[in-house]
Structure formats: C-alpha cells, structure tokens
Amino acid sequence: MLFNNQDWKLSVTDINLYENTVSLDGQSYPLSFAIKTLIPGYLSGLPATSRESMELLEALAEAGVTIGNFFSNDLMTAYQRRQQNKRAEAERIAKEQRIQAERMREENMTDAEWQKELQRREQVKAEAPDLW
Numbered sequence: 001m002l003f004n005n006q007d008w009k010l011s012v013t014d015i016n017l018y019e020n021t022v023s024l025d026g027q028s029y030p031l032s033f034a035i036k037t038l039i040p041g042y043l044s045g046l047p048a049t050s051r052e053s054m055e056l057l058e059a060l061a062e063a064g065v066t067i068g069n070f071f072s073n074d075l076m077t078a079y080q081r082r083q084q085n086k087r088a089e090a091e092r093i094a095k096e097q098r099i100q101a102e103r104m105r106e107e108n109m110t111d112a113e114w115q116k117e118l119q120r121r122e123q124v125k126a127e128a129p130d131l132w
Contacts, residue, residue, distance in 0.1 A: 015060065015063035017065070020032065039056065039070075042056075043056065043071070048077075057075070
C-alpha cells in the first residue's frame with residue numbers, strides 16, 4: 001500500500017509545482033502520477049461531497065493545479081457547489097459585519113450627529129419616495 005488512506009491529508013505545502021512533485025505520507029511522488037493515479041484512487045473510496053474530498057481538491061487548487069482536467073464531473077460539481085457556498089457565506093458574514101458596524105456607529109452618535117443623520121435620511125426619502 002502506497003499510503004494510509006484512512007488518515008491521509010494533503011496540504012498546499014506538500015505540493016511543489018517547480019519540481020512537479022507531491023509529498024504523500026512523507027514520500028515524494030511525481031505530481032502527474034499522484035494526480036492521475038494516487039489521488040483519484042484515494043477519492044474513489046470517498047463520497048464526492050465528503051469533507052476530505054473537498055479539502056483535498058481545495059489544497060490542489062490553492063497550489064495552482066488545474067483540477068478540472070483530472071477528476072470526475074460529480075466531484076467537480078460538488079467542488080464548485082462548495083466554492084459557491086463558501087463565497088455566499090463570506091458575503092453574508094461581510095454584510096452582517098457592515099450592518100453591525102453601522103449599528104455601532106449609530107449607537108455611539110451624539111445628538112447633533114443623530115439629527116444630521118435624520119435630516120440626511122429625510123432628504124433621501126424625499127428624493128426617492130418609491131423606495132420607501
């Protein structure tokens with residue numbers, strides 16, 4: 001057995017694109033052999049949507065490997081879906097942080113600043129009444 005696929009992790013630091021090698025379980029293999037044979041063999045024993053599969057594909061993609069050419073459509077679809085979900089989650093978190101920052105800013109306003117903000121809001125409301 002080339003590596004223990006029960007406890008096998010691949011990180012970006014294990015991939016060397018300059019030497020075209022990848023280190024799996026401490027042993028160096030040619031990157032093409034690993035991508036065409038070893039890694040698909042490992043992934044074949046896992047569900048396409050498993051955390052391990054997704055982390056492995058992310059590590060390859062982060063290292064600059066064009067993964068779309070080497071893996072099944074099911075696996076690539078699951079990977080793309082995960083990436084979309086991660087982007088959506090990041091956008092949601094950023095939006096929540098902006099809202100929270102705005103609330104904190106409003107909470108810490110002085111009376112004069114608050115009156116100025118109310119005037120600005122009334123002006124915006126008057127300019128675009130159909131939005132309210």
